[in-house]
Amino acid sequence: MSMTTPGRFAELRYNPRELDRKWQERWERDGIYRVRDDDPRPKWYELTMYPYPSGDAHIGHWYAMSPSDAHARFRRMQGYNVLHPMGFDAFGLPAENAAIRRGIHPFTWTMSNIQNMKRQLNSMGAIYDWEREVNTCLPEYYRWNQWFFLQFYKAGLAYRAKAPVNWCPTDQTVLAREQVIDGKCERCDTPVIQRDLEQWFFRITKYADELLDFSGLLDWPERIKLLQTNWIGRSEGVEISFDISGLGVQEQELRTFTTRIDTIYGVTFVVLAPEHPLVAKITSPAQRDLVTQYVNATLHETEIERQSTDKEKTGVFTGAYAVNRLNGDRVPIFIADYVLRSYGTGAVMGVPAHDERDFAFARKYKLPIPVVIAPPGWSGGELAEAYLGDGTQVNSGPFNGLTSAQGKQAIAEHIEQHGWGKRTVSYRMRDWLISRQRYWGTPIPMVYCVTCGIVPVREEDLPVILPEDAEFKPTGESPLKLHQGFFNTTCPQCGRAARRETDTMDTFVDSSWYFLRYPSPRYDQGPFDPAAMRSWNPVDQYTGGAEHAVMHLLYARFFIKALRDLGLVEFGEPFLRLYNQGIILGEDHEKMSKSRGNVVGPDTYxxxxxxxxxxxxxxxxxxxxxxxxxxxxxxxxxxxxxxxxxxxxxxxxxxxxxxxxxxxxxxxxxxxxxxxxxxxxxxxxxxxxxxxxxxxxxxxxxxxxxxxxxxxxxxxxxxxxxxxxxxxxxxxxxxxxxxxxxxxxxxxxxxxxxxxxxxxAADDMITLVVQVNGKLRDRLTVPADIGEEDAKRLALASPQVQAQLDGKKVRQLVYVPGRLVNVVAG
RNA sequence: GCCGGGGUGGCGAAAUGGCAGACGCGGCGGACUUAAAAUCCGCUUCCCGCAAGGGAGUGCGGGUUCAAAUCCCGCCCCCGGCACCA
Structure with missing residues (x-):
């Protein structure tokens, strides 16, 4: 690794190495930073996000940790009993890559990194009480990930489903979302494609509305709340179905979601996502080849290709028609890759006059563009572009003349009365996909039995230990799949031969509750000692990087709400106050990274x-x-x-x-x-x-x-x-x-x-600023308690002021007590 | 495209309606020293002026106000996030 080396520094009047060592040893020996749970002083739990043990702490770690240590020390001196613990986010991909590339076992690699990072963190002189250290890659910790998983499973918060995942064709593996940078694999830069695989999910969407409510927080940056709000992406709208009973398929209706039900009379087509299950059923024989071709092309498209907003809209007619029940119009059904299967119903109604995308689509496929919301001052002619704003309902049957806001109400009611649909809410946020096809993580405690199906591991059989003797090969297959002793097991229910789940958990599961563990890190009767956990949690002050806004911080909020509903904690928010430090860039003003060679190491300094x-x-x-x-x-x-x-x-x-x-x-x-x-x-x-x-x-x-x-x-x-x-x-x-x-x-x-x-602290004498027409002309030293009359008199008497006045008439005197006199003249 | 943060001396930055540039870096000058470094003291936004003093100035253009870096409107640039979410 190349590092920027420090130049020559001013000589200190003491020997910093000796001094640092002297006091660090003394504090350690005396245990002055050891934290007691039963201290009578008010508690203050100040936490900084625990690091991934990458091996070498860099400036960024110091930038995050030494100010937070100073702040925790400050609270300590203010009279609080302060818990400011430290631990390691010890599972994760780099350890496994090191194993594949250099043949070092992830455990060995991780533990030696932790040792080095502890040495570096200790050199900082922080008040960390290492007796409370948490290390997520030890069975004593991750068994409780598994235990939580089982509780979630029982409560219906963990489920298995087929889902599109990011797949890297070069590495032959599934990638986590955070490993996809601009649609490309973070390791090999290969564009990522979508694949459908069976995966485990946590039902975070159940808490979508509650996660939008920040009222339980004492002090969080508005920016983070906004990022989470946008990420959750709540939109109110109407699910409206189109009649497809004439198509001769089992389904009688085609459901779409819209936030603009006021534009329903302007529908001139309907679009399905290419992956929509109805596509195969409704496509006419004449269109079959084209449709199949388009669907296949979409599947092979990379995420960047498909998600690009500047790409021209494409689509294919299915040969089928749907009926708009409000006006009886028969409209063509298309498929197009700009419609996403995973949002809403995976189908949208096309209103070209009032939606940019639909407008572009209609232009391309020569579909009519009837106006149904008249823009202010509209002459009745054709639109040059989609009109997205409010207006008056036109060409909308019985709803003509209403404002679009009234139209939204009235049409929604009308639809609900006829049973054609209902008002509903859609979210941009999806459920949390926690499966990782990786070795170095918490094994998901599930068993697949031919007879019983999916069976949870019994709680008393936890932890499901990650086998040490795994073989690491660059095949993209998880070593767990190839490990016979792990893979083959017996069904907890019927006792017959069964196979284990070989996926491991996203490491964000670990970080969703680690702060509950610090108060009792060695507790083995549960994830935490309830009394100790309660005496410190929730965290009073959390600090860390803003890059975790919609991942870790959102997951942890969800996790705690779920634990609250399971009766495991009494509070609904994990972090009462949040402060985000900024990012230290390299000297070249670029993000520090090994590949750029601009990483600064703290040790030499x-x-x-x-x-x-x-x-x-x-x-x-x-x-x-x-x-x-x-x-x-x-x-x-x-x-x-x-x-x-x-x-x-x-x-x-x-x-x-x-x-x-x-x-x-x-x-x-x-x-x-x-x-x-x-x-x-x-x-x-x-x-x-x-x-x-x-x-x-x-x-x-x-x-x-x-x-x-x-x-x-x-x-x-x-x-x-x-x-x-x-x-x-x-x-x-x-x-x-x-x-x-x-x-x-x-x-x-x-x-x-x-x-x-x-x-x-109060001054006896102050500087009275004297302005003429708002410009500084003089400064007078006067007693702090000077009265208004005296101040004005002194100001006018100033020779500088007199020179500026020069015969002009004084129109006004503005007096700001303790600060200034402004002479307005002209 | 949308959302958020930001733009102030040569540099990192202060000041959130009332003295623009605190504090620090760098630079310049002086003291100490045979000398240099270190240290200490002073100066350091720009322009005019020997000086006293004057003028300009917080990305650009307008506005509100006795008074604007700060509030409002329009625009430009940089950084971050989201990005066909119907």
Whole structure:
């Protein structure tokens, strides 16, 4: 792997390696970050998304984890009993690929990666309590995935069905959705095609409406809620059937879904998805060859080809007609690949005048385009393009003259009265396909018996252990299929020979409940100790990348709602507050990836500048939620500041004398209280960059104060101690060292956060800004409690203002208390 | 195409109706040094001016307001997500 190597850095006044090691060992020995469930302080569960153990932590891991650690430490110092655990999302594809390519067993590969990543994470100096570590690839964890699966199966939330899946023709395997990038296989770039296979699903759509309700959340980014809302894609409409009783097939009607039932009188054709089950039945002998050809062509189309919106609409006439029951019109039935089998009923009514796609289709196949919703000011002529807006119903029989909004209501009622259809809701979201034709995952605990059919494994027989002695061959077949000892089993019901399900679960199943496990990671009577789980969950603050908006975050919300309905948890939302950090890009402003060779590794930085400088630098880069390109320029500035803190904290305050100038002490105290306020408010909102800027300013203030030699040692010491305590969450090692050197009681991390006093933070004198016609003309230093009359008088008296007025008449005086006077003249 | 985020000095960025550019990087100057580095101090948006001072300025164009980076309308560019969902 090529890595950007750091250049030369400013020399630190201490040895960061020794200091980091000293305190990490001491904290570990004393167990100061060990978390107790029975601590009387209020609990705070602050979680960051656990990493996939890829082997080497990169800058992105540090960018996600060191600020979240600082925030958890901040809450800790605010007086909460904080649980901030860490674990590993240890199942997944890369381990299996390593096995195929290099002959290392996925377990060995994963565990050695975890070991290395733990070393790297420990070098960060986080408050992780490793006694609570969760590792999803161990049977003690994944057996509960299987147990949940069985509960879901019993409750009808897990089911098996035939479904189209993404298939990579080169790798000869099914791909997960997230492995399909722009319609291509993420590994070999081969365009993916669709195949129908028997798969296991979780019935997430049952919770679609509840997942749209975010009222149980305390603070989530609007953006994520919007992404989930759009992903779920709820649309209200009408399922309306067309009469096909004249076709001589078993089905008497053809069901379509529309959100524009007001346009029903404008239907001039009906389109089925090529995979629609009716296609074979209704196609006329004359059209059979063409239709078969089209269906086959569609099946061989890649996803990108089929889904491309710029592609010209194509379709084939089936030779059959359907009757629009509202007006008795006989309209042709087509098949076209732009209609999706999986949405709605897999069939749509074609209203060319009021739908862009139908318009293009009708143009191409010379179908009529009657207007049924008159646009405002419509002359009665032909439309140049589809009109999608509201208007007045025309050519709509008894509904003429209504607005389209009224038409929607009236026509829907009319249809329901006649039993031709009903108002219904469609969702874009599909059920969650959890089957993976992979080895390195949780075996799905199901057995196929010739006599009994699909039979669940008995709960007491869990876990279904992933066999270690699997053979990894690049055939695309799961090693489980080839493993006789695993594959062959007996039916839990009748005892006869049976075969095991060889698919494993999507790893998003693991991450849907791992946060319930941290409070009791070794518990073996159930997925979690109910009391421990309850004492911490739900998660108070979750942090992680926004890329998980419609996957992990949505799946976990579903999972918890399902567990609630199974009576396993009492709450309906797993994560009360969510904050998304941004993404750190490479120096080339591109996403970091091994293939681009722009990956930055943290280890060299930690070795040269130490954990604290590196943590601080990442937090100071810019707003945490924004991310941005990596750059080492500036890391020196952080080392320089840390040196200044190092220096200032060790100055001998007795050199200042006992009693200083009270005014100078007052000024230092004021700066201190302002700093406390700013830092506490900013840390609370994850605004690390501005919190650190405030601490830098305060450091500069301390330098000036020392030079002036006007404060006594008591005020000085209090200010320096405060600086260290405020800095401690972000820079845990040096603050602990300096705290000790200053003779303060161990540990700084057990100190309470100081409180600010608004009165002590208040200014005596303020700068009164004086504007003339909105332009800055003067600044006056005045008492903070100056009255309106005095302020206006002083402003007018200003020579700068007088010069600007120059005979002009003063028309208005705008006074903003404590801020400015604007003289309006003309 | 639709949805979301963003556009401010040479650079990372502050400021969410009231002093634009806090803090930091880089740069320039000074002190210390035989010298350099480090450190400390000062300056650093652009233009005019010796200066005092003046003018312009937050992607572009308009508007609201005593006052706009901030609010409103129209447009351009960058990043992310979704993308024939009827």
């Amino acid at each position: 930690v070795e040269t500048v130490g954990a604290d400088v590196f943590r601080l630098f990442l937090m100071f880069l810019g707003p945490w939620d924004q991310g941005g390109p990596w750059s080492t320029t500036g890391i020196n500035g952080m080392a320089r500041w840390v040196n200044r803190v190092w220096d200032i904290a060790q100055r001998d305050a007795s050199a200042l004398g006992k009693s200083g100038d009270p005014a100078a002490a007052r000024e230092l105290t004021r700066a201190m209280h302002k700093t406390i306020r700013k830092v506490v408010q900013d840390m609370d909102k994850f605004h690390f960059n501005t919190a650190l800027a405030a601490l830098m300013e305060f450091t500069n203030k301390l330098y000036d104060t020392w030079e002036a030699k006007r404060v006594g040692w008591a005020a000085w010491d209090q200010a320096v101690d405060t600086l260290l305590v405020l800095l401690a969450p972000c820079a845990p090692h040096i603050t602990e060292e300096l705290w000790e050197r200053r003779g303060r009681p161990y540990s700084i991390h057990n100190q309470p956060l100081p409180a600010w006093d608004a009165e002590l």
